[in-house]
Amino acid sequence: MMLNVHDVSYQYGEKAVLQNITFTVEQGQFFGILGPNGSGKTTLLKLLSRELSLQKGTITLNAVPLASFSSKELARLVAVLPQSADSAFGYTVKETVELGRYAHQTGLFPTWTEEDEQAVAEALEQVGMAHKEQETIDRLSGGERQRVYLARALAQKPSLLFLDEPTNHMDIAQQIKLLDQLKKWTEENQLTVVAIFHDMNLASLYCDRLLLLHEGKMAGLGEPSDMIEEKQLETVFQASVRRQAHPVVSKPLLTFVPQTYSDTRQQNDSLSALTIAQDGEQIVITTPQPFKVLSSAVVGAGFQWATHFVNRHVPKHYRCDDPETEMKQYLQSHSFAVHRTIGMMTAVYLEDAVWIKSSEEEVPLFVMVTAGVGNAVDAAKAWEKRETAEGIGTINVFIFIDGQLNETAFVQAMMTTTEAKVKALYDAHVLDPETHTLATGTSTDCIAIASSQTGRLFEYAGTATPLGKAIGRFVYEATTEALRKYKKRRGDGK
Numbered sequence: 358m359m360l361n362v363h364d365v366s367y368q369y370g371e372k373a374v375l376q377n378i379t380f381t382v383e384q385g386q387f388f389g390i391l392g393p394n395g396s397g398k399t400t401l402l403k404l405l406s407r408e409l410s411l412q413k414g415t416i417t418l419n420a421v422p423l424a425s426f427s428s429k430e431l432a433r434l435v436a437v438l439p440q441s442a443d444s445a446f447g448y449t450v451k452e453t454v455e456l457g458r459y460a461h462q463t464g465l466f467p468t469w470t471e472e473d474e475q476a477v478a479e480a481l482e483q484v485g486m487a488h489k490e491q492e493t494i495d496r497l498s499g500g501e502r503q504r505v506y507l508a509r510a511l512a513q514k515p516s517l518l519f520l521d522e523p524t525n526h527m528d529i530a531q532q533i534k535l536l537d538q539l540k541k542w543t544e545e546n547q548l549t550v551v552a553i554f555h556d557m558n559l560a561s562l563y564c565d566r567l568l569l570l571h572e573g574k575m576a577g578l579g580e581p582s583d584m585i586e587e588k589q590l591e592t593v594f595q596a597s598v599r600r601q602a603h604p605v606v607s608k609p610l611l612t613f614v615p616q617t618y619s620d621t622r623q624q625n626d627s628l629s630a631l632t633i634a635q636d637g638e639q640i641v642i643t644t645p646q647p648f649k650v651l652s653s654a655v656v657g658a659g660f661q662w663a664t665h666f667v668n669r670h671v672p673k674h675y676r677c678d679d680p681e682t683e684m685k686q687y688l689q690s691h692s693f694a695v696h697r698t699i700g701m702m703t704a705v706y707l708e709d710a711v712w713i714k715s716s717e718e719e720v721p722l723f724v725m726v727t728a729g730v731g732n733a734v735d736a737a738k739a740w741e742k743r744e745t746a747e748g749i750g751t752i753n754v755f756i757f758i759d760g761q762l763n764e765t766a767f768v769q770a771m772m773t774t775t776e777a778k779v780k781a782l783y784d785a786h787v788l789d790p791e792t793h794t795l796a797t798g799t800s801t802d803c804i805a806i807a808s809s810q811t812g813r814l815f816e817y818a819g820t821a822t823p824l825g826k827a828i829g830r831f832v833y834e835a836t837t838e839a840l841r842k843y844k845k846r847r848g849d850g851k
C-alpha cells in the first residue's frame with residue numbers, strides 16, 4: 358500500500374498546525390514521524406487515518422484519494438494504534454482484540470468465522486499476550502495494554518498501519534521486541550507502517566525514512582543517516598545533540614548533552630591534578646576528573662572515559678592467550694574500577710619510564726613513555742617474519758592534554774604520536790632483529806590519548822597544528838630518552 362501526501366495543511370480554528378506537508382511512503386516501508394511536542398505529528402496521523410477531514414492538499418492510497426474510500430473499505434486496509442487508546446474496561450484481552458475484526462464482518466447479521474478466530478489468535482501471539490487472553494484489560498500494566506491494542510490493530514490484517522508512539526509505556530526490552538516484530542512484518546508481508554516516535558535513536562534504528570516536523574512544517578525528510586544532523590536537531594528540539602556511529606548497526610546514534618554539564622566541568626589546568634604513583638610492579642596515573650581517552654591499550658581500547666591509567670610490569674616471558682581478561686583480573690585484584698581504567702603492560706623496567714610536561718606557554722601536555730625494542734618490527738616487512746621475537750619489547754605512550762578534543766583531533770593525535778614514535782626509532786637506528794631493516798615499532802605497542810575535555814578547544818592535531826606540533830615534539834623526545842635508557846640497561850648503549 359503506497360501512501361502519498363501532497364501539500365497538506367491543517368488548522369484548528371485560526372491556529373495553523375500543519376503547513377505544506379508533502380511525502381510518499383512506499384509499500385513495505387517503515388516510515389517514522391519525529392518532532393517535539395506540539396509539532397503536529399498526531400494531527401498529521403489523524404488526517405492520514407481520516408479521523409480529521411482534510412482541509413487543504415491531497416492524500417492518496419495507491420493513487421486513490423483517501424476521501425473516496427467507504428469507512429468499511431478503509432477499515433479493511435488501514436489500522437490505527439492511537440496515542441491513548443480508549444480503554445475498554447471490563448472487556449477481556451481476547452474480546453478487545455476481537456473488536457479489530459469488525460471491519461471484516463459482512464451483512465446485516467455478521468457471523469464469526471474460523472478466519473476471524475485465527476486472526477485474533479495470531480495477533481495475540483505476535484504481541485506475546487496469548488497467555489493472558491482471558492484477563493480483563495484493566496488488570497494489565499500500561500505496556501501490556503499497549504500490546505493488546507496493537508494486537509487489535511493487527512487482527513484487522515491491515516495493509517497500512519498507523520501507530521502513534523507504539524512503544525509508549527513499554528520497557529526497553531518490550532520496545533525492541535515490538536519494533537523488531539514490526540520491522541519483520543514490513544519486510545515479509547509488505548506491511549506499510551507509519552509511526553510517530555519520540556525516541557530518535559529507536560526511530561533511526563528501525564525506520565527506512567523519517568519525517569521531521571518543527572512547528573507544523575517539514576524540517577527534514579529522508580533516510581535516518583542523511584537526516585539526523587546535530588545542528589538541525591538542536592534547532593528543532595532545543596537541546597544540545599551529539600551524533601556518533603552506532604557500534605554495530607550502520608545508523609547514527611544520538612546523545613544529548615545535559616545543560617548542567619558545562620557548569621560542572623569548569624576546571625583549569627587539569628594536568629596539575631594528575632598524580633603519579635610508581636613501584637616496581639606498576640605506574641599508576643590518577644586524575645580526580647575523568648579524561649576522555651582514545652587508546653589501543655590492552656584494557657580500555659577505543660573511546661572511554663577514565664580516571665586511572667596503569668602501566669603494569671609483566672615478566673619478560675609473560676605469555677597469555679587472553680591478555681585482556683588476565684589484565685582485567687589483575688586490575689580488579691588491585692581494586693581498580695575496570696571500566697574507568699586504561700591498562701597497558703610492559704616487560705620494560707618501570708624505573709626507566711620517561712615523562713615530560715610541557716612548559717606554561719606551550720600547549721598543556723603531559724607525556725609518559727616506557728620503551729623496549731627487543732621485539733622490534735618493521736611494519737613494511739612484518740609479513741615476511743616467521744615468528745614473533747622473544748624479548749622485552751613494547752613501547753607504551755600515554756599523552757594527557759588539558760583541552761577539548763573532537764574526534765578528528767583524537768584520531769590525528771594518534772597519527773602524530775605514531776609518526777613521532779617511528780621517527781625516534783629511526784633516529785635511534787633500531788632494527789627488526791629478523792629482517793635487519795629499520796623498525797617502526799614493536800608488535801605490542803600501545804598509545805593512549807587522554808583529554809580533560811575542558812578549556813581550550815583543539816579541532817585538529819596534525820603536524821601543522823599547535824597540538825600536533827607539541828605531541829610530535831614531546832613524544833619524540835620522551836621516546837628517544839626511553840630508548841636511550843633501555844639500551845643503557847641492556848648494556849649496548851648504542
Ligand SMILES: Nc1ncnc2c1ncn2[C@@H]1O[C@H](COP(=O)(O)OP(=O)(O)OP(=O)(O)O)[C@@H](O)[C@H]1O
Pocket residue numbers: 369372374392393394395396397398399400401
Ligand atoms: N482539537 C484541538 N483543538 C485545538 N488545538 C489542537 C487540537 N489538537 C491539537 N491541537 C494543537 O495543535 C498543535 C499540534 O498538536 P499535535 O497533537 O498534532 O502535536 P504532536 O506533535 O502530536 O504533539 P505531542 O508530541 O505532544 O503528542 C498543538 O499546539 C496542539 O495544542
